[in-house]
Amino acid sequence: MQHLSVLLVEDDPGDAGLIKYTLKYDQTDNQLAWVESFSALEQFFAEQQAKPDVILLDLNLPDSTGIETVHACKRLSRSTPIVVLTGHDDTEFALQALEAGAQDYLAKGSLDADSLSRTMRYAISRAKLEERLILSEERMAAAIEGGKLGVWDWLFDRNEFVFSDRWLATVGFKSDSPDLPGSADEWLERIHPEERPSFELAVERHLSGELPNYQCEFRLRHRDGHWVWLFESGHIIERDANGKPIRMVGVQQDISERKAMEERLTHLAMRDELTGALNRRSFMNIADREYGRIKRQKDYSVGILMLDLDKFKQVNDTYGHAAGDEVLKRFSHVVTEQLRENDVFARLGGEEFAVLLPHTEQEGVKKAAEKLRAAVEAQSIDIEEAQVIQVTTSIGVTMMHPDDERPDGGLARADKALYDAKHSGRNRCCVNIYNA
Incomplete structure (x- = not known):
């Protein structure tokens, strides 16, 4: 079993002794560092080169109390997982601690070696997952921004499209435009008649399970009347109990410039x-x-x-x-x-x-x-x-x-x-x- 580097932030020597004893009883030879205040915690991070694997954080410190302690610790320790220690078991308070950035919550009165070890390792695993999620979201945001992509949801049960501002701007609309089409059917009517059959076929082949995702290039009528070439890709993320699609999400890119270049190259070739x-x-x-x-x-x-x-x-x-x-x-x-x-x-x-x-x-x-x-x-x-x-x-x-x-x-x-x-x-x- 992996040995952990644990930082305990606790101002009560009795509670600190209990934590030490519990960790020792775990017989995993975990390394424990102990500080008694938030200022001491700041000094610890200023002097230490290696970060701890997990922080056990008491919220009632001489120089910091309550949920703000979690916020301050999170700003200081960044990606280090935090387990909040408190003297009472309060579900609402626990949720507040998690929303503030802690990875888990443990009441001091129910401490034992197994629960403490399990909680710390769960907090570490959750912190890693959260970090991967944040990185994934950052990459996705960068890809969407860099690729100038619009994002959309197709809500089948409500016959409705939900679009990002970029998607709407591509075809000349804003979210508060008075003439913004209200239903999915109204949007589909704006697809160029020449591409409507290929669009419907691409959607149907995905909905039926023949293809793992939906992809299509088509022209959509801009708000001022001209045609915009779009490339869309999406997939179903929700079905009902009978397998009927409820929601499909995807991205859209304006490829009008590319199509114009293709047309020019075709013209030159012919x-x-x-x-x-x-x-x-x-x-x-x-x-x-x-x-x-x-x-x-x-x-x-x-x-x-x-x-x-x-x-x-x-x-x-x-x-x-x-x-x-x-x-x-x-x-x-x-x-x-x-x-x-x-x-x-x-x-x-x-x-x-x-x-x-x-x-x-x-x-x-x-x-x-x-x-x-x-x-x-x-x-x-x-x-x-x-x-x-x-x-x-x-x-x-x-x-x-x-x-x-x-x-x-x-x-x-x-x-x-x-x-x-x-x-x-x-x-x-x-x-x-x-x-x-």
Whole structure:
């Protein structure tokens, strides 16, 4: 059994002798130090380097009495466990001592070796648990503050959410806002319709026991009307006798900035940085998807256009690459303005571009190509020193076909038509339709 270092604070020599005798009778060779006043206790801590394992504290000292003695001793000894000694057994008084910071309470009249030893060891164990709890709460508070987390409770039996001030501030509310939603249902109605199904599924999977906790990312409508991206994590902490959930607690984090960054990165990964048009990889992914639809649906048709700016090298050589970049951007803008919302426009590289025209018959594809050619020809591009550049485009036209080798077959045909357009005078559209 572990030997204890015990500090006795007792002004009555008779009571001190009784404690000494009781500890000696315990036969555990505990080390006992004795002081007779609070001032002597202060001196003890000032002179001693090693703290005692436990303090046995009488509340009626010459220079300190009552519950204030516990407060003063706690300030002095910090984490050292305290067992309060008193001459009478009073439950209410005991609770006051525990609330003041003591770990346990023992009446002098009921002292014996077993109860004293058990009480001291219990006080030490409780002090360790309290210290761990305090550290845990401090870490949690630091994590919540550092992570800018909001805290919430979902009270199922009351159909109510309880939020921390930070959580409410994230979506523009205060606890005293006159328009603060009152029920859980009102809050759930503020979830974006696109994320509502995934939110409900995540909650249900946790409530049913399929997942150990609930986690979900979703948008919630801010008080001023815009959408805020949130990440939430929580778990059930209370159920009734039938297993029905009563209370779930969790944390929430505003991830709007992260989502905006993800959207930006996705945009950069999918689009050409200069023109804003889709890049080759994105275009090929969409073309492959459209080819799949062609294979599955016999009445579905897709047109393919390959576009190339005529004599673009001369623009760069004559006016410089900055002017060439401006031409590419203006060209992309003109083409985009002429296309439908579901049409797909991409820069494949250099001055070469491509267009997919979903759900468009052959005649419609030809008309779209001529419309693009005319719009580009009509465009005048102003550059520095009041110079104006006019450019034209050559366009190769074809239709995607289910017997093509993936979409590459259709693109090769369109590229051949583009070659024909370039070598037959430029600024024109040439058609190359699939022949079995």
